[in-house]
Amino acid sequence: MFALNFNNTAMHIFYSKVALIAYLKTIKTANSTIGFVPTMGALHQGHLALMQRSIKENDDTVVSIFVNPTQFNNPEDLEKYPRTLDEDVKKMRNLSDKIILYAPTVDDIYEGHTFSQPFDFDGLENQMEGKFRPGHFNGVGTIVKRLFEIVTPTNAYFGEKDFQQLQIVKKMVEKTHLSVNVVGCPIFREESQLAMSSRNERLTPEERKEAAIIYKILTEAKEKFQTNSPEETIKFVENSFKDNERFDLEYFVIADESTLLPIDHKSKDKNYRAFIAVFVNSIRLIDTISLN
Ligand code: PAF
Numbered sequence: 001m002f003a004l005n006f007n008n009t010a011m012h013i014f015y016s017k018v019a020l021i022a023y024l025k026t027i028k029t030a031n032s033t034i035g036f037v038p039t040m041g042a043l044h045q046g047h048l049a050l051m052q053r054s055i056k057e058n059d060d061t062v063v064s065i066f067v068n069p070t071q072f073n074n075p076e077d078l079e080k081y082p083r084t085l086d087e088d089v090k091k092m093r094n095l096s097d098k099i100i101l102y103a104p105t106v107d108d109i110y111e112g113h114t115f116s117q118p119f120d121f122d123g124l125e126n127q128m129e130g131k132f133r134p135g136h137f138n139g140v141g142t143i144v145k146r147l148f149e150i151v152t153p154t155n156a157y158f159g160e161k162d163f164q165q166l167q168i169v170k171k172m173v174e175k176t177h178l179s180v181n182v183v184g185c186p187i188f189r190e191e192s193q194l195a196m197s198s199r200n201e202r203l204t205p206e207e208r209k210e211a212a213i214i215y216k217i218l219t220e221a222k223e224k225f226q227t228n229s230p231e232e233t234i235k236f237v238e239n240s241f242k243d244n245e246r247f248d249l250e251y252f253v254i255a256d257e258s259t260l261l262p263i264d265h266k267s268k269d270k271n272y273r274a275f276i277a278v279f280v281n282s283i284r285l286i287d288t289i290s291l292n
């Protein structure tokens with residue numbers, strides 16, 4: 001265990017699960033609650049908002065920073081994923097001295113077997129991110145389950161930008177009977193309305209500015225969807241990106257919010273959501289918007 005002391009605020013940092021588990025035993029009481037925010041680091045305001053909420057709603061808060069290799073289907077994406085632990089520690093230290101950080105090595109998590117286990121998420125895994133990133137959700141399920149077993153949180157906080165991931169984690173908890181309350185939190189956006197993401201760090205300032213078009217088109221699509229069919233709305237989005245050389249639309253899907261299945265017509269009393277993945281040069285960005 002390391003207690004880093006800056007400006008009179010101490011922060012507990014653990015690199016091994018054995019040490020973390022031993023420490024959590026010393027602070028847990030019969031009725032105390034642990035909030036958990038799993039991250040892959042390169043922290044932005046969105047992550048910090050999840051931490052703030054956890055701190056407010058729980059006695060103790062654990063944050064993990066771990067770039068999980070088994071959820072990357074593209075080795076270049078894994079290699080280039082930003083790793084900024086020192087900066088991240090500073091941000092968390094500025095936020096609160098209550099955060100307990102778990103920043104494990106790959107070996108501490110996978111113990112020499114860096115593979116994901118297969119999951120059945122009742123079909124939630126077959127659309128969108130699951131379709132375009134084969135194996136991604138088995139990797140997410142594997143790491144989140146492992147982290148939940150280590151941290152044993154009462155509440156775990158996830159951003160709605162990764163809405164499909166949020167539904168998948170809820171399903172994993174339901175199927176594995178882990179007693180964790182999974183809390184979805186609203187998307188944090190930059191001033192330009194670009195959804196906050198660690199990947200935004202890899203955009204040039206110009207690309208970052210132009211990427212604001214993603215949310216602009218999403219909001220226009222939402223408006224179109226009120227009076228047009230799903231097909232017409234999809235065409236509108238596809239055409240909007242066709243003329244723009246900088247952007248390569250991977251998918252735009254309108255889906256039922258609970259099953260995540262794409263729809264071809266609207267029914268009353270259903271909740272719909274649009275999902276988008278766009279490449280800005282080689283950087284892949286996702287976003288989502290509720291259509292109701
Ligand atoms: O959303 C993320 O950052 C990751 O997918 C998560 C949940 C931390 C698992 O590695």
